[in-house]
Amino acid sequence: MLPEARDLSDDALEDVSYLTRSRNRVRILGAVAGEPIPPRDLEELTEDRGWARRTPEGSYAATPTGEHVVNELVPFVESMETIGELGEALTALPVGSVPIGVRHFGDATVVRPASNDPNAPGAYFTTSIRDTAELSCAVDLAAPLALENAMRERVADGVLRSEHVLTDRLFRYIRRHPERARTWRGLTQSGADVYRYDGDISCNVFILDETVLLGETPPD
DSSP states (O other): OOGGGOOOGGHHHHHHHHHHHOOOHHHHHHHHHHHBBOOOGGGSSOOGSSEEOOOTTTTTTEOHHHHHHHHHHHHHHEEEEEHHGGGGGGGGGSSSSOOGGGGGTTEEEOOOHHHHHHHHHHHHHHEEEEEEEEEEESSSSSOOHHHHHHHHHHHHSSOOEEEEEEEEHHHHHHHOOHHHHHHHHHHHHTTOOOEOOOSSOSSEEEETEEEEEEOOOOOO
């Protein structure tokens, strides 16, 4: 549940506003949270808010409160940067259904197909799978046949270990299409682990070695 604006403390909002009005304030508070620094390096300081203190040696260090401010603010600012970079791709991310947040996608790359090439995501995935040793996925999305065949061939050749969690809806779709059904039987017979999940998968997740791919389920 999203908090309503009226539930947010005016004092808390003022603290955020005060700190973020100046890049230097964030930098300085972050610096003193790491280790004490000399007074000459502190042209701006947040002592009046209890975020920093003077040490007996004459330097300044963050108070426990100041350390908490840094630990909470930096991920928030990074999340705002990520929101701007991801743009419309944010619609593919689940909200509240899994314990991840925008901050986890700070190093993400958004792959957008050309407007005249709707098969580009599948081609991208098929190319990526050729260099993958371990694949895990949880999906409610039928893969392109070329990708399914590439997975089957690599599993059969012993160069790919794969684990698949498919929704019941996707299972039923595969059973209605003989060519797909044969491919998936070949996958399981070659050693792939395939599981049926009776619930909903809000976001298609693929893990290729150390790379995580997320994809939306098309409305059709």
